Amino acid sequence: MTSREILRSDKLPVPASPYSVATIWGGLLFTSGQVADDTSQDVAGQTEQVMEKLKLIMAEAGTGFDQALKATCFLTDINDFQAFNAVYRSYVGEEKPARSTIEAKLAGPAMKVEIEMIVGIPSAK
DSSP states (O other), X not given: XXXXXXXXXXXXXXXXXXXXXXXXXXXXXXXXXXXXXXXXXOHHHXXXXXXXXXXHHHHHHTOOGGGEEEEEEEESOGGGHHHHHHHHHHHHOSSOOEEEEEEOOOSSTTOOEEEEEEEEOTTOO
16 A cells, blocks of 8 residues: 655755645655745746755655656746746756646745646656
């Protein structure tokens, strides 16, 4: 029987709210929505921060962007779509995951981007 595991690591941020940074189930990694720590940056800078956080979370689970299956992306301003895409594309490579991008109001007024992902863990049984 497969059971849920909470991904924990000293390298990962501890959420201030009641959620886990990521959970693992059945060889899949589910991340919570990640946002930039430095919200003074533009959408490209914030996207870079978010993608680096996701990269760290994936590494702690033994996987990477090459195993990404689905991304759900939230932008506060859809006019930032091209700048967001330029950074996003540099991380996901040629084998891009399925993706939805939604214009939405985020939890903090200076937040411009939030991304959550579902990623395969190749070594999982």
